[in-house]
Amino acid sequence: MALTLTFYGGADTVTGSNFLVEGARGKLLVDCGIEQGRDFSEREMYAPFDYDVPSLDALVITHAHLDHIGRAPKLIREGFKGTVYVTGPTRDLMDIMLRDSARILAENAREHGLEPMYDDRDIDALMSRIEVVKYHQEWEAAPGLSCYMRNTGHILGSGSVRIKDEDDVALCITGDIGATPNVYLKDAEPVTDADVVVMESVYGDRKNTEKGDRVPELRDALKRAIARGGTVLIPAFSLERTQLMLYELSNLMDAGELPKITVYLDSPLAIKATAVYEKWAEEYFRPEAVEEMHREKSLFKFPFLKETPSREESMSIWQDHGPKIIMAGAGMSHGGRIGRHEQKFLPESTTTLMIVGYQAPGSPGRRLQDGATHVQIDRNKVRVRAHVESFHGWSAHADRDGLVEFAESCQPRTKTFFTALGEPSAARFLAQRIHEYLGAKAIVPEKGQKWEITKEGAVQIKVP
Ligand SMILES: [Zn+2]
Structure with missing residues (x-):
């Protein structure tokens, strides 16, 4: 049997990355993510995987976002006996992300009378199967299937996986x-x-804001927000976006371009993730950034930053009545500490909500972004009087031009591109542009489709 690829997730949608790759003698999964922007009670998420888990040789993980790892511990419950291959930073970030996810899953499962999808024991078992790999190192991940990872510059430790058969x-x-x-x-x-x-x-x-414009845009918006005298809420994605925001806030305050007001990092997860970023900086950051870190001691910490990991510290933020910035999870406002702050501050017209990341359709964050005057948070209906501002230059994702450039850099060898992990309209648009600009075959895959991979490109296998 030749090399085949089956889309079990990440097709027709941004999240739920999950691909099965089978060779003549071995098979492996790439990613095992959760679908986000959905209610946790959806039984589909809890349903058994559509493939035979015990026969998998390996799981290779591209990076530690939950939409790429969030269901991985469930594999253990279904008899996974293979090896998990990840980079060092991904291992460290996975550990904190999955434990946080397990806690939220347990709460949600309890509310809906369901058995949690997994618990800490499953995470322990999964972590014990990890073998750390580095970029640019070829290894045999499954019989007859070798793998090789390269940096994708998305979050710390993220990598593309190239799988080659015999x-x-x-x-x-x-x-x-x-x-x-x-x-x-x-x-x-x-x-x-x-x-x-x-x-x-x-x-x-979509086109991101030019990178050169995004810091002035953020600075001006923050100045306006601070002049209103209220609270600035930034729903934070704990990986990458938080660190990037801390880095820029620190620079702006150091340069005297922003008033020095307290920035609360109100997310135990983001605090832990930032520590992982610092741990791996020497090896994974650009040389200029490493130098800057040596000069300034830290890229992410500054005198006006206050970390509030404990519940008590978090609760005490409301005693600060002056202008302040609160960064807290979850990034799409679907619960977490930001939900509590939003219920308190969104009804106030002096509040500014700054949206700096992707908001999945159906999430409270997307509704806020779309200008909703009321939003449901933690089952409470919240009136929105706050200013809501969206920023598009802060994405940890390449935009439409960056993606076409990436595709171009794969040429001339690549014969078929699949545009996955996007909303259908974005995936279709990119496929069309790749076809027009590069003359290559570009396909929007559908969930459940199986394809044979050949040197001439991909050929669909009809599944009965
Ligand atoms: Zn990601």
Whole structure:
């Protein structure tokens, strides 16, 4: 049997990355993510996987976002006996992300009378199966299938996975691709040796704000917000966006371009993730950023930053009645500490809500972004009088031009591109542009489709 690829997730949607790759003798999964922006009670998420878990040889993970790892511990419950291959930073970030996810899953499961999808024991078992790999190191992940990872500059430790069989037929699954140039992470590397590439398409149809404009735009918005005298809420994604915001806030305050007001980092998860970023900085950051870190001791910490990991510290933020910035999770306002702050501050007209990340359709964050005057948070109806501002230059994803450039860098070897991990319209738009600009075959995959990977490209296998 030749090399095949089946889309079990990440098709027709941004989240739920999950791809099965089978060779003549071995098989592996790439990513095992959760679908986000959905209610946790949805039984589909709890349903058994559609493939035979005990026969998998390996799980290779592109990066530690939950939409790429969030269901992985469930594999253990279904008899996974293979090896989990990740980079060092991904291992550290996975550990904190999954434990946080387990806590939220347990709460939600309890509310809906369901058994939690997994618990800490499953996470322990999964973590014990990890073998750490580095970029640019080829290894045999499954019998007859070798793997090779390259940096994608999306979050710390993120990588594309190229899988090659014994006939030298090669498939690459990019995971998420970062925007270039990066601030402190190294830029995404081109993939020049894959016959078929499955690439992300989150911003396949959108253009990010020019990077040069985004800091002044943020600075001006923050100045306006601070002049209102109220609270600035930033729903934070704990990986990458938080660190990037801390880095820029620190620079702006140091340069005297922003009033020095307290910035509360009100997320135990983001605090832990920032520590992981600092741990791996020497090896994974750009040389200029490493130098800057040596000079300034830290890229992410500054005198006006207050970390509030405990519940008590978090509760005490409301005693600060002056202008302040609160960064807290969850990034799409679907619960967590930001939910509590939003219920308190969104009804106030002096509040500014700054949206700096992707908001999945159906999430409270998307409704706020779309201008809702009322929003449901933690089952409470909240009146929105706050100013809501969206910023598009802060995405950890390449935009439509960056994605086409990435596809171009895969040429001439790549014969077929799949545009996955995007909303259908973005995936279609990117596929069309790749076809028009590069003359390559570009396909929007559908969930459940199985494809044979050949040197001439991908050929669909009809599944009965
Ligand atoms: Zn990601």
